[in-house]
Amino acid sequence: MWKWLHPYANPEVSYHFVGKLLPWISKITILLLAIGIVWALVFAPADYQQGDSFRIFYIHVPTAILSMSIYIAMASAAFCSLVWQFKLADASAAAMAPVGAVITAIALFTGAAWGKPMWGTWWIWDARLTSELVLLFLYLGIIALHNAFEDKNLAGKAAGILSLVGVVNIPIIKYSVEWWNTLHQGATVSKMEAPSMSIEMFLPFVFSFLGIAMLVTYVISIRFRTELLARNGMRPWVRNLITEEGVK
Amino acid sequence: MNPRRKKRLTVVISILAGLSVVAGLVLYALSQNIDLFYKPSEIYQGKDDNGIKPIIGQRLRIGGLVVPGSVKRDPNNLKVTFKLVDMKMPIEFNDSDLYIEVHYDGILPDLFREGQGIVANGVLVNGNFIEASEVLAKHDENYIPRELADDMGEQHEKLNYSKEQLKSQKY
Numbered sequence: 001m002w003k004w005l006h007p008y009a010n011p012e013v014s015y016h017f018v019g020k021l022l023p024w025i026s027k028i029t030i031l032l033l034a035i036g037i038v039w040a041l042v043f044a045p046a047d048y049q050q051g052d053s054f055r056i057f058y059i060h061v062p063t064a065i066l067s068m069s070i071y072i073a074m075a076s077a078a079f080c081s082l083v084w085q086f087k088l089a090d091a092s093a094a095a096m097a098p099v100g101a102v103i104t105a106i107a108l109f110t111g112a113a114w115g116k117p118m119w120g121t122w123w124i125w126d127a128r129l130t131s132e133l134v135l136l137f138l139y140l141g142i143i144a145l146h147n148a149f150e151d152k153n154l155a156g157k158a159a160g161i162l163s164l165v166g167v168v169n170i171p172i173i174k175y176s177v178e179w180w181n182t183l184h185q186g187a188t189v190s191k192m193e194a195p196s197m198s199i200e201m202f203l204p205f206v207f208s209f210l211g212i213a214m215l216v217t218y219v220i221s222i223r224f225r226t227e228l229l230a231r232n233g234m235r236p237w238v239r240n241l242i243t244e245e246g247v248k
Numbered sequence: 249m250n251p252r253r254k255k256r257l258t259v260v261i262s263i264l265a266g267l268s269v270v271a272g273l274v275l276y277a278l279s280q281n282i283d284l285f286y287k288p289s290e291i292y293q294g295k296d297d298n299g300i301k302p303i304i305g306q307r308l309r310i311g312g313l314v315v316p317g318s319v320k321r322d323p324n325n326l327k328v329t330f331k332l333v334d335m336k337m338p339i340e341f342n343d344s345d346l347y348i349e350v351h352y353d354g355i356l357p358d359l360f361r362e363g364q365g366i367v368a369n370g371v372l373v374n375g376n377f378i379e380a381s382e383v384l385a386k387h388d389e390n391y392i393p394r395e396l397a398d399d400m401g402e403q404h405e406k407l408n409y410s411k412e413q414l415k416s417q418k419y
Contacts, residue, residue: 045394045395046393047391047394048392048396048397048398049397050359050387050391079260082260083257083260117358118357118385118387119357119385119386119387120357120382120384120385121382121384124284125284126284127282165267167264168268179282180279180283180284181284181285181311183284183386185386185387185388186388188389196390196391198391198396201391
């Protein structure tokens with residue numbers, strides 16, 4: 001069933017495969033981001049209560065959703081690496097952690113910048129904000145563990161265990177606004193029902209979300225390739241690559 | 249799957265399962281502390297899940313909907329009082345709702361509206377009166393374009409302050 005995947009367990013094959021995808025990912029990213037951001041920040045209608053401040057929604061919500069999605073992706077990779085000991089899964093988890101940390105930081109920052117004019121405070125220790133902050137600390141801990149050991153396999157194992165432990169936090173972030181009473185409002189778009197906004201506000205969100213998601217994919221792909229080179233520096237294929245292309 | 253992988257799989261999954269149970273129990277035990285605020289009815293009847301009632305003089309946060317028509321502003325300074333009732337969906341107000349009166353001296357957030365949610369931080373002075381030191385606006389997850397809101401007759405004007413009122417600002 002998984003036979004078709006087997007060639008990609010080879011770092012060299014994976015490196016070149018991702019390399020072939022990169023130009024396409026970058027083109028799609030630029031297209032989606034340009035449409036999404038311009039539509040959201042210029043043409044989307046202002047909210048009846050929040051006015052133009054509402055537009056920060058188009059950065060805050062995608063980054064907040066992605067901060068959790070990247071975590072789940074990273075933890076799944078860590079799980080595969082712990083159980084099946086795929087070397088590449090480890091490399092991809094290491095590639096994802098810093099990107100996830102940055103996205104989480106952006107979600108927290110845009111949230112604070114939105115909270116000040118609307119709620120009247122930059123920060124409040126309610127369940128949603130606090131659990132998202134814990135997510136940032138988890139990412140930082142995982143990055144630290146990836147770099148704490150000379151032996152990359154050992155580092156991957158330690159960071160992987162922490163990533164798996166941290167998965168418990170994801171449903172807490174997601175459902176914090178339902179389980180407890182919080183200052184943060186409930187979900188607008190990431191729920192089973194129809195989104196709580198009109199279609200002319202929702203469509204720009206779709207584009208800005210996909211745009212930011214593709215940007216994240218792009219950065220992770222580049223980091224993944226770098227990670228593969230760094231981990232296979234002694235292999236002939238990396239040496240050939242360097243002698244062929246020269247050090248750029 | 250070979251036996252070593254199977255063993256690792258069971259170990260990892262059992263650790264994860266154990267952790268989720270622990271996290272679940274901890275959160276369950278802490279649930280009343282994780283709530284950010286009391287609802288007005290909880291001041292009278294105690295917390296929904298354990299019946300603990302706040303005591304007079306206790307510092308607490310209260311969250312609820314501002315009762316339309318209950319906002320009384322002093323024309324000469326920033327003192328304002330209003331009534332809060334429990335948030336519920338759909339929003340409706342009955343005379344029988346248990347309410348808490350909140351007194352505040354300061355500028356209210358732009359999103360403060362009658363019929364909207366707020367969270368106030370203050371001291372419970374007596375059974376149904378809170379002296380607030382901070383009022384935060386809580387908005388809901390619904391975003392509506394202005395034109396549409398006008399058609400629906402939603403109110404969306406923010407409060408205005410006279411020069412005299414602003415002069416009495418303490419900070």
